[in-house]
Amino acid sequence: MTLDPHTFLAIAAMAVATVLTRLGGLVLIRFVTIGPKQKRALEAIPPAVLMAVIAPTALVTGPAETLAALATALVATRLPLLAAVAAGVIVVAVARVFVG
Template identity: 80%
Template sequence: MTLDPDTFLAIVAMAAATMLTRVAGIVVIRFVTIGSQQKRALEAIPPAVLMAVIAPTALVTGPAETLATVATALAAMRLPLLPAVAIGVFVVAVARALIGA
C-alpha cells in the first residue's frame, strides 16, 4: 500500500483543524458567560443531533424501527441522551420480537 502525499497532507490538515477547533473551544469558553437561554440552547443540541441521525432510519425501514424512533424522540424530550437511546434500543428489540421484522 502506498500513501499519496496529497492524501497524507489532507489527513494531517483535517486532524490539525479538528484539534484546533477543540482546543479553541476550551480556551474561548473560559472568557464567555453562559446565560440561561444559551444553556438551554446548548442542552438541546444532543437530542437534536440524535433525531437528525435516526430520523432517516424511521422513514426507510420497517415498523419496528419507526416505533423505536418515536419512542426515542419522546424519551429524548425528558431524559438525558443515554437513557433515551437505551429506550430506543429496547423498543426496537421488543418490536422486532413481537412483529417478527
Template identity: 75%
Template sequence: MTVDPNMLLAIVAMAIATVATRIGGLVLIRFVTIGETQRRALEAIPPAVLMAVIAPTALVTGPAETIATVVTALVAVRLPLLAAVAAGVVTVAILRMALGA
C-alpha cells in the same frame, strides 16, 4: 499498498481542524458569560444532532429498525444509555429474525 500524499494531507488537515475547533471552544468559553437561555440552548444541541443522524437511517431502512428505534427511545427515558442501546440491539435482532430481514 501505497499512500496517496494528497489523501494523507487531507486527513491530517481535517484532524488538525477538528482538534483546533475543540480546543478553541474550550479556551474561548472561559471568556463568555452564559445565561440560562444560552445554557438550555447548548444542552439541546447533542440530542438534536443525534436525532439528525439517527432519524433518516431509522425511518428509511426498514420496519425492524424503525421499531427498534422507538423501543430504544422509550427505554432511554427511564434507564441508562447502555440499557437503552442494549434494548435497541436486541429488539432489532429479534425483529430481523422474525420478519426475515
C-alpha cells in the same frame, strides 16, 4: 499499499482543524457567560446529533426502527441521553417481536 501525498495532507489538515476548533472552544468559553437559554440549547445538542445519525437508517429499514426512532426523540425531550437510548433499544426489541 501506497499513500497518496494529497490524501495524507487532506487528512492531516482535517485533524489539525479539528484539534484547533476544540482548543479554541475551550479557550473562548472562559470569556462567555452561559445563561439559562444557552444552557438549554447546549443540552439539546446530544439528542439532536443522536437523531441525525439514527434517522436516515431508521426511516428506511422498517417499522420497528421507525417506532424506536420516534420513541427516542420523544424521550430525549424529557430525560437524559442514556435514558433516550435505552428507550429506543427497548422499543425496537419489542416492536420487532410484535410488528416484525
